Amino acid sequence: MRPFKYSTAPDPATAIGLVSANPTAKYLGGGTNLVDLMKEDVMRPAELVDVSRLKYAKIEKKGSGVSIGATATNAFTANDDLIRENYPLLAMAILAGASAQIRNMATNGGNLNQRTRCSYFYDVNMPCNKREPGTGCGALHGVNKNHAIFGWSEKCVATYPSDMAVALAALNAVVQVEGVNNTKRSIPFADFHRLPGDHPELDNNLKQGEFITSIDLPANKFAEKSYYLKIRERSSYAFALVSVAAALVTDGNKIKEVRIALGGVAHKPWRASVAEQWLIGKHATEANFKAAAAAELKNAQPLQHNKYKVALAAKAIIRALEGAMQGGAYGTMEADSTSKN
Amino acid sequence: MEEQAKLPDLTEAERKALEELMPDEMSEIITSGIKRRHFLKLFAVTGASLLAAHLLGIEQLMARSAPIEQQAPVFIENGINISFKVNGSPQHLMVDSRMTLLDTLRERLNLTGSKKGCDHGQCGACTVIVDDRRVLSCLTLAATCEDKKVTTIEGLATGNELHPMQASFIKHDGFQCGYCTPGQICSAVALMDEAKNGEASYVTANVRNKNKSIKLSDEEIRERMSGNICRCGAYPNIVDAIREVHGDKAVAQVWQFADGTI
Ligand SMILES: Cc1cc2nc3c(=O)[nH]c(=O)nc-3n(C[C@H](O)[C@H](O)[C@H](O)COP(=O)(O)OP(=O)(O)OC[C@H]3O[C@@H](n4cnc5c(N)ncnc54)[C@H](O)[C@@H]3O)c2cc1C
Ligand code: SF4
Numbered sequence A: 001m002r003p004f005k006y007s008t009a010p011d012p013a014t015a016i017g018l019v020s021a022n023p024t025a026k027y028l029g030g031g032t033n034l035v036d037l038m039k040e041d042v043m044r045p046a047e048l049v050d051v052s053r054l055k056y057a058k059i060e061k062k063g064s065g066v067s068i069g070a071t072a073t074n075a076f077t078a079n080d081d082l083i084r085e086n087y088p089l090l091a092m093a094i095l096a097g098a099s100a101q102i103r104n105m106a107t108n109g110g111n112l113n114q115r116t117r118c119s120y121f122y123d124v125n126m127p128c129n130k131r132e133p134g135t136g137c138g139a140l141h142g143v144n145k146n147h148a149i150f151g152w153s154e155k156c157v158a159t160y161p162s163d164m165a166v167a168l169a170a171l172n173a174v175v176q177v178e179g180v181n182n183t184k185r186s187i188p189f190a191d192f193h194r195l196p197g198d199h200p201e202l203d204n205n206l207k208q209g210e211f212i213t214s215i216d217l218p219a220n221k222f223a224e225k226s227y228y229l230k231i232r233e234r235s236s237y238a239f240a241l242v243s244v245a246a247a248l249v250t251d252g253n254k255i256k257e258v259r260i261a262l263g264g265v266a267h268k269p270w271r272a273s274v275a276e277q278w279l280i281g282k283h284a285t286e287a288n289f290k291a292a293a294a295a296e297l298k299n300a301q302p303l304q305h306n307k308y309k310v311a312l313a314a315k316a317i318i319r320a321l322e323g324a325m326q327g328g329a330y331g332t333m334e335a336d337s338t339s340k341n
Numbered sequence B: 001m002e003e004q005a006k007l008p009d010l011t012e013a014e015r016k017a018l019e020e021l022m023p024d025e026m027s028e029i030i031t032s033g034i035k036r037r038h039f040l041k042l043f044a045v046t047g048a049s050l051l052a053a054h055l056l057g058i059e060q061l062m063a064r065s066a067p068i069e070q071q072a073p074v075f076i077e078n079g080i081n082i083s084f085k086v087n088g089s090p091q092h093l094m095v096d097s098r099m100t101l102l103d104t105l106r107e108r109l110n111l112t113g114s115k116k117g118c119d120h121g122q123c124g125a126c127t128v129i130v131d132d133r134r135v136l137s138c139l140t141l142a143a144t145c146e147d148k149k150v151t152t153i154e155g156l157a158t159g160n161e162l163h164p165m166q167a168s169f170i171k172h173d174g175f176q177c178g179y180c181t182p183g184q185i186c187s188a189v190a191l192m193d194e195a196k197n198g199e200a201s202y203v204t205a206n207v208r209n210k211n212k213s214i215k216l217s218d219e220e221i222r223e224r225m226s227g228n229i230c231r232c233g234a235y236p237n238i239v240d241a242i243r244e245v246h247g248d249k250a251v252a253q254v255w256q257f258a259d260g261t262i
């Protein structure tokens, strides 16, 4: 690992000042992504400002919704009573990610800023536009089985790996950000992460030095019917091939509101808005779920090695919606789906 | 350990150097001599390179403390002073900002129980308990541990009495080569508290049920222990060991010695 200066900031303003003033400085949350990438020499910050002790770790009611602090750990957030009761989808998504140890370390702010797991990105001997703009994309015509089927560009076909963020996308969260001189802005979740386009080196729309203070969750009626389904190569402690956050509000069996977001398919959490539109006002039946999923996946653009993701995502949408209809009860869901697929 | 006092036989330059580095201890050194712990601290606050520059004069004295010389870092850049507790005892060290908690435990504090499997957060062999939560010491920078309380596998037993989780791993043969075991046991010990707090997992039937003191099924134990990989595949026995400590009932031991005894 390259040498770097380490400091703990006494308050957010100092932290923001330090990182804004130095283009090679980074915030340090739990370090579970950044320290790993520094060991791999993929990221080379010359200065780390530890924000893990800053007082942004509260989870509290805010208006009719809930605000979750950026320095709260993933484990703390998933187990907070307000979150479990009102946003079980978020709790499930967080708990689907990584391992108990990592969730104890990982902060919410760090989770949103974690980088892709594209193996070309991780290997400094390989070309990668995200790591080193202009060197080309190793995965575009290389081994791209884990890569995107939506929204990619010739410059980058990577996926964004967070589970938590998929639920936040479905829940229309808002990211609260603070910059130098106390400048604040609110970023709707859909605008937080970005598609690669011509600048895959940028994962999201945060500017250097901007600090996430909290993530706000608006009130909703989805708690009764939501489910996070994660499909991976082993049943735990692995990144998603495809994941789905699904949430519904129904009137009898008629769908009044529906949210579907996909993970593992694009450079950002992918809101399946085509499927959502298709389902509004329809009955919550397997046939309708299937048709909605097909409508969404019609627009997929798979690469050479990831055509399987198109079929997988379609089935995952159906299963996740069924899981949500069953109240997100894990056990019933699993038993059902194995018999069906 | 018996501390053997060495009479202070220092030149003026040596005395000044020591005074600069350990002002608090100086009067003690003058009156009762240099003890092993002073050396340890000296290494901790300086590191070998600094010592070489500052303390060439007391090289003689240092040489006599050869066994700990290996523990001293060769070179520290961006040094950070940290004070934290490891297995109950206060530690004060200067570490390179790049130093992980895992390397600090193993290379500086001689606590080699925590293992380095992957060094990238992917195996759990380095699991330790920091402020009552299980974490990965390979991705924890030592600099972030200021004021924290670290428990490693070496700190679980009370004197000669094994922690119940350690005893249960032995009873159930929860290992083969043993490399993942310290991490497995630290992880399992912290898991017991998580279950008492009613924390949920991905396989919890309904996360909206916020019961405390939940009873973990085998599936729950497996999911919650998934951050600890065992290349020997001792998983079934690990689950048995944890189930015995977690539940109140003894779990049958599945192995026996060749003569039929257990
Ligand atoms: C083996 C392994 C398996 C994993 N599996 C999964 C998985 O299945 N699903 C999943 O979702 N994740 C998984 N993860 C990733 C893990 O969730 C992330 O590493 C973690 O959430 C990052 O949080 P952190 O606090 O440790 O971030 P850090 O590593 O500290 O920081 C990450 C980035 O965020 C920036 N940052 C931190 N806080 C802020 C802030 N408040 N404002 C602005 N910028 C900030 C940092 O500067 C840095 O660039 C896995 C990780 C590992 C090592
Ligand atoms: S997909 Fe993106 S991250 Fe992967 S090699 Fe191409 S440019 Fe790099």
Ligand code: FES
Pocket: B115, B116, B117, B118, B119, B120, B121, B122, B123, B124, B125, B126, B127, B136, B137, B138, B139
């Ligand atoms: S050594 Fe830390 S997780 Fe493998």
Ligand code: FES
Pocket: B174, B175, B176, B177, B178, B179, B180, B181, B229, B230, B231, B232, B233, B234
């Ligand atoms: S006992 Fe050998 S790795 Fe687990």
